[in-house]
Amino acid sequence: MKKQESIYCVRFINQDKLYEIYCQHVYPSDMFGFLELEGFIFGERSQVLVDPGEERLAKEFSGVKRSFVPMHAVVRIDEVEKEGTPKISDSKGSATVTAFPATPPKKS
Template sequence: MSKRRPIYRVIFQNQGQTYEVYASEIYQSDLHGFIEVEEFLFDERSGVLVDPSEEKLKSEFSGVLRSYIPMHAVIRIDEVEKEGVGKITESRTDPRNSNVSPFPMPPGPGK
């Protein structure tokens, strides 16, 4: 019996948006405070309908072999049975409207 290849759904925040990506490899990075995501999976449908959010995600990660995501940006990682459709959505950072808010960060230099 062959072992099936794991599929992970990674949900994280980046620049005011929530990303949902699928990958087959995830590791704790040697860079302190980061996770490594490799082998991104994108739905290769041959249909006529095109999801603009998924197309934006494909173009953003095209040519990326490995991505380092800060641990404080990760909302959730799930091992799933099958690949879904990746997407980018606007984050709702108002705590009255959402139960997800960005991790507080110190002000940048010169602020």
């Protein structure tokens, strides 16, 4: 029996937006501090209903063979049984997502 390929749900912050994408491969990059994402998975194009958020992501990642995401931007990576709907949501005001501070707080 052939082993099913793993599918990963990767959530990361990019320009104050929370990206949730699905891909087949996630691994550390040779570039220090980055993760490589490959094999992006988007819904079937034959669907009658089209999700504008997914369509936006599909356009943004069209032609992208591999994406390098800074490790500090990654919120969570899950191995899932099947892909869901990729989406972009606002990360501001969300109680579940907090960006790691880029600079240390100033001492008084």
